[in-house]
Every structure is written in C-alpha cells, then in structure tokens.
Amino acid sequence: MIALGAIVAAGLVTALSVRDAVALDLVFTLLLYAVLGQSWNWISGYAGNISFGHAIFFGCGAYASALMVTHGLSPWLAIPAGAVAAAALAIVTGFPTLALRGHYFSIATIAVAAIVDALVRTQPWLGRATGFELPIASGWAALQFADKGPYIVLALVLFTAVQIATIALERSRLGYYLRALRANHAAAAAVGIDERSWKLLAFAWSAVIASCAGVLYAQYTLFVDPPSTIALGVSIDIALIGVVGGIGTLWGPAVGALVYVVLAKGVALELGGTGKGYDLVIYGAIICVIAALRPHGIVGAIVDGLRRRRGALELGAASATGGAA
Amino acid sequence: MTAAAVPLLEVRGLVKRFGALRALDGVDLDVAAGTLTGLIGPNGAGKTTAFACIAGAERPTAGSIRFRAAEIAGMPASRVTRAGIGRTYQIVQTFADMTVLEATTTGALLHHPRLNEAVARAEEVLEFVGLADKRQRLGRALTIADKKRLEVARALATEPDLLLLDEVMAGLTPAECGAAVELLRRTLARGITILMVEHVMEVLMPIADHIVVIAAGKTLFRGSAAEAVRDAAVVEAYLGAPPAGDGAEAGR
Numbered sequence: 001m002i003a004l005g006a007i008v009a010a011g012l013v014t015a016l017s018v019r020d021a022v023a024l025d026l027v028f029t030l031l032l033y034a035v036l037g038q039s040w041n042w043i044s045g046y047a048g049n050i051s052f053g054h055a056i057f058f059g060c061g062a063y064a065s066a067l068m069v070t071h072g073l074s075p076w077l078a079i080p081a082g083a084v085a086a087a088a089l090a091i092v093t094g095f096p097t098l099a100l101r102g103h104y105f106s107i108a109t110i111a112v113a114a115i116v117d118a119l120v121r122t123q124p125w126l127g128r129a130t131g132f133e134l135p136i137a138s139g140w141a142a143l144q145f146a147d148k149g150p151y152i153v154l155a156l157v158l159f160t161a162v163q164i165a166t167i168a169l170e171r172s173r174l175g176y177y178l179r180a181l182r183a184n185h186a187a188a189a190a191v192g193i194d195e196r197s198w199k200l201l202a203f204a205w206s207a208v209i210a211s212c213a214g215v216l217y218a219q220y221t222l223f224v225d226p227p228s229t230i231a232l233g234v235s236i237d238i239a240l241i242g243v244v245g246g247i248g249t250l251w252g253p254a255v256g257a258l259v260y261v262v263l264a265k266g267v268a269l270e271l272g273g274t275g276k277g278y279d280l281v282i283y284g285a286i287i288c289v290i291a292a293l294r295p296h297g298i299v300g301a302i303v304d305g306l307r308r309r310r311g312a313l314e315l316g317a318a319s320a321t322g323g324a325a
Numbered sequence: 326m327t328a329a330a331v332p333l334l335e336v337r338g339l340v341k342r343f344g345a346l347r348a349l350d351g352v353d354l355d356v357a358a359g360t361l362t363g364l365i366g367p368n369g370a371g372k373t374t375a376f377a378c379i380a381g382a383e384r385p386t387a388g389s390i391r392f393r394a395a396e397i398a399g400m401p402a403s404r405v406t407r408a409g410i411g412r413t414y415q416i417v418q419t420f421a422d423m424t425v426l427e428a429t430t431t432g433a434l435l436h437h438p439r440l441n442e443a444v445a446r447a448e449e450v451l452e453f454v455g456l457a458d459k460r461q462r463l464g465r466a467l468t469i470a471d472k473k474r475l476e477v478a479r480a481l482a483t484e485p486d487l488l489l490l491d492e493v494m495a496g497l498t499p500a501e502c503g504a505a506v507e508l509l510r511r512t513l514a515r516g517i518t519i520l521m522v523e524h525v526m527e528v529l530m531p532i533a534d535h536i537v538v539i540a541a542g543k544t545l546f547r548g549s550a551a552e553a554v555r556d557a558a559v560v561e562a563y564l565g566a567p568p569a570g571d572g573a574e575a576g577r
Contacts, residue, residue, distance in 0.1 A: 173443075187420060
C-alpha cells in the first residue's frame with residue numbers, strides 16, 4: 001500500500017512537471033505494461049496456467065475503441081464492450097482447456113490468438129491488415145488529449161485500480177483457491193475446489209483487465225493494427241514481463257515492466273539505429289539468467305529471501321525431537 | 326447385523342477396472358455414523374483404490390456408493406468434498422508454497438467464503454490438531470508427522486461428516502502414532518465419522534469399532550476387530566493358507 005502510494009505520487013508529479021515527450025512516453029508505456037503484466041499474472045501467475053495469447057484481450061479493448069470512435073460513438077463505451085468481448089473470448093478458450101493437465105491451455109491460447117489474428121486481417125469491418133487511424137478530437141468526452149499529462153493520469157488510475165484489485169485477490173477466496181490449484185490440483189479438489197469454474201473466473205477478469213489497457217492504448221496512439229495489438233510478439237512481451245518480475249506476486253509485473261521498458265525501449269532509444277539489436281540481445285540475456293537462476297523472478301527471489309530470514313523454512317526444534325524419540 | 330438405521334456410508338458391489346486389471350471386484354462396506362471403521366487388507370488388495378472411488382478421485386466402473394442415502398458414485402472429488410466427505414492422501418499432498426495457516430484456511434473457505442472468518446476457523450482447527458505454533462511454517466518445511474497432521478487439519482477445516490484417512494500412521498514413530506491416535510479419538514468425540522486405511526494393526530485394533538477386510542478386490546470380512554483376528558479367511562489372506570494337514574505353525 002505504501003509502495004502503491006509512492007508510485008501514484010511520483011506518477012502525478014511526472015504528469016504535472018515533466019514536459020519531455022519521450023520521457024512521458026516511457027512512463028506511459030511502463031504503466032501500461034505493468035497493467036498488462038498483472039492481467040497475465042492473474043491467470044498465469046496466481047493460477048499457474050501460462051497464456052501465450054494475452055495480446056488478443058488487449059486487442060479487444062483497442063479494437064473496441066477504434067470501432068466506437070470510427071462509428072461516431074463515445075470511446076467510453078469501448079470499456080464495457082471490450083470487456084465483454086475479452087471475457088467471452090477467455091471463456092471460450094478456457095472452458096475446454098483450463099482443467100486439463102499438461103500444456104493444452106497454453107497451446108489453446110496460441111491457437112485462438114492465431115485464429116483471431118487471421119480473422120482480423122481478413123475482415124473489412126475490423127480494418128484488415130491496415131487497421132484503423134482514429135479521428136483526432138480532444139477532451140474527456142472523446143478520451144483524447146493534446147497533452148500527455150492526462151494519459152499518464154489515466155494510466156495511473158488504471159494501474160492503481162488493478163494493483164488494488166490484485167491485493168483484494170490475494171486476500172480473497174479466489175486468490176487462495178488459485179494458489180491451491182497451482183500448487184496441487186488433487187489436494188485442491190479434496191478441499192472442494194472446482195478447478196474449471198474458479199480458473200474461468202480468474203481468466204475472465206484477467207481478460208477484462210487487458211481489455212481496459214487496450215482501450216487506453218488505442219486512445220493514446222490513435223492507431224490500431226494487428227502487429228501493434230494482437231500479434232504473437234505482443235503476447236510474448238506480456239508473458240516475459242510477468243516471468244521476469246516474478247509470477248504470482250503483487251509487484252512482479254511492475255518490476256518486470258520496468259526491466260522491459262528500461263531495456264527494450266530505453267536501450268533502443270540510446271543505441272537507436274547504431275545498436276543493431278543490442279537491446280534485444282541484452283534483454284534476452286537477462287531473461288535467460290533469470291530463468292536459470294531465479295525461476296520465481298525478481299520479486300519471487302526477494303520473497304524467498306524474506307521468508308528464510310523469518311525462519312518459515314526451518315524445521316521446528318519441537319518436531320525434530322519428536323522425530324528422534 | 327441388527328436392523329440399524331441407514332449407515333452414513335454404504336458401498337455395494339464396487340468394481341474398478343484399469344484395462345484388464347480388476348483392482349476392485351465387488352467391495353461392500355458400511356460405515357455407521359459416529360464410528361471409526363478400519364479398512365485393512367494385504368498389499369495390493371485395493372484399499373487405496375476403494376478410497377479413491379469413494380472420494381471421487383477415481384470413477385468406479387460399477388457399483389453404488391451412497392452417502393447419507395444419496396448416490397455419489399462418479400461425482401468429481403470437489404463435489405464429494407462439498408457433500409461432506411474430507412480426505413487425506415497416503416502420499417502427502419501439500420500446497421508447497423502455502424503456510425500451514427494458509428493451507429488450512431483454504432479448506433475452511435469451503436463453508437466460510439469470507440477470508441477473515443475462514444482464517445478464524447482455520448486457527449481453531451490448528452489449535453485442535455496441535456499445529457497452532459507452526460502456523461507460519463511453509464507446508465514443504467514440515468516433518469512427515471506434521472505434514473500428515475496438516476492434511477488432517479486441511480480436511481477437518483472443510484467441516485466433513487465423514488473423514489477418509491489413508492495410512493496416516495505410516496512412517497510415524499511410536500510416540501507420534503500415540504499422538505495421532507489421541508487426535509483421532511478427539512475427532513470422533515466431535516461427532517465426525519472416520520473410515521481409515523491402516524497397516525499398523527496394533528494401532529487400529531483398539532480404536533476401530535468396526536473392521537472391513539478386503540483381499541484381491543473383494544470384501545472378505547466385516548465385523549469387530551476381535552472377530553477379525555479369529556476369522557480363518559482373514560488370517561489366510563494375510564498369512565497364506567495353512568499347509569496341508571494341521572501343522573499350523575509359524576511357517577513364515
């Protein structure tokens with residue numbers, strides 16, 4: 001909660017004082033990816049079902065926004081419309097696969113994402129491969145601003161809401177049940193947890209969160225096309241952010257987003273055309289190191305360290321003597 | 326057999342085939358409310374498979390399992406638990422990354438959806454099973470005895486009417502066994518019925534109200550513990566047939 005307050009304060013100061021467009025763009029991207037990473041974390045971190053198609057839920061929001069605006073409707077309507085579409089897509093994908101053992105769910109997310117991508121590229125009403133350019137407007141009704149400040153504020157609002165929702169998740173029946181299912185599905189069934197229905201609930205919420213980020217993204221860039229929203233590369237970026245920061249942790253996605261933005265975007269900006277892809281090499285190397293040494297991610301490693309210090313992992317003296325008796 | 330009321334659990338003609346193997350080939354058993362029933366049998370007799378069918382972890386091929394007179398055969402495990410049957414596993418199944426309190430709370434959430442109520446309920450259960458001082462330990466960092474205790478706590482937290490215990494004494498020292506028996510007696514005193522698979526006969530005989538012996542997938546014997554040790558078929562199933570003639574010395 002303290003950390004959240006500090007981030008909100010820092011974000012507001014940034015929004016009000018910084019005028020450098022590149023810096024503001026990085027802050028916006030950071031917050032947006034932190035939200036997307038957290039969305040992924042709900043189903044892939046807490047519940048343990050790795051999604052490789054999360055960009056399609058992001059795309060639901062972005063395309064809902066593009067469709068509303070190009071049809072002369074309020075972009076605010078894209079928030080519920082995108083949410084409904086994303087949740088429906090999540091349920092269709094998750095219902096047959098979420099309770100299966102093995103990697104069927106992950107494969108299904110890739111397959112559905114590929115189908116959606118192919119569909120969008122061929123449907124005229126979805127803008128085909130060229131996508132949509134949103135007509136320029138201004139003000140809160142149009143959810144467009146000449147300045148980057150209001151976008152940062154909106155991204156902060158979304159980020160804060162999602163972090164608070166995740167704190168609530170961790171302290172709820174759903175959160176406990178997801179962790180139990182991830183740890184041991186047989187033991188979870190033995191305490192009365194129906195795997196499919198609880199995971200569907202988590203997946204639907206996860207999709208809704210990503211869709212909200214999609215609406216904000218479309219209103220920010222005013223351009224929506226398949227490669228920037230629903231392509232496999234976007235899905236993989238989202239998953240990597242979740243893994244790097246630490247799956248199943250409250251702050252993991254934010255830390256992962258920070259690493260991603262600093263490296264993938266920051267390094268690219270510094271090295272630019274002369275970098276010849278060094279940014280991707282460095283980012284890839286960091287992911288390899290984390291995957292090899294700290295599979296629970298950066299935040300996961302910190303949590304383990306704290307637990308060890310508190311002695312939660314040590315065997316008790318009482319039970320040790322009991323074992324010797 | 327007296328004309329008693331309908332038993333809490335009534336299993337009839339339970340069959341479970343794995344391909345050509347008939348793991349269960351007609352198991353009958355009754356568990357009367359408020360009693361402790363022991364399920365015993367030689368290795369490979371089908372005890373754990375019978376448990377898995379009752380708990381919903383395996384789907385029986387044929388037969389009937391009635392709990393409080395309602396058919397539960399073929400129900401998924403999560404629904405069996407919601408119907409009021411808790412279980413532990415022969416091979417301990419912990420929620421590795423959860424603390425003792427969190428794992429027990431997960432069980433309590435079944436009937437107490439609000440987290441603070443579930444935590445309060447879990448604290449009570451941990452006090453009852455004697456794990457309260459280890460509530461902040463991670464499940465994976467417990468001793469075998471404490472892991473088994475945690476399994477019992479997690480099952481009790483779902484507030485079952487019938488508790489299925491699969492070899493909770495296996496691997497325990499005599500002192501730990503004594504503590505576990507005492508916990509079973511207190512569980513019975515709370516009005517919870519127990520059906521347990523057990524190998525440690527000296528432990529089971531004094532506390533079991535009723536014994537069911539299965540061998541080669543079939544019910545061989547049902548009755549009191551004292552009758553079981555005198556029953557020729559039971560002795561044969563455990564020790565083998567006596568040699569021809571009457572030389573019934575300790576052949577092995």
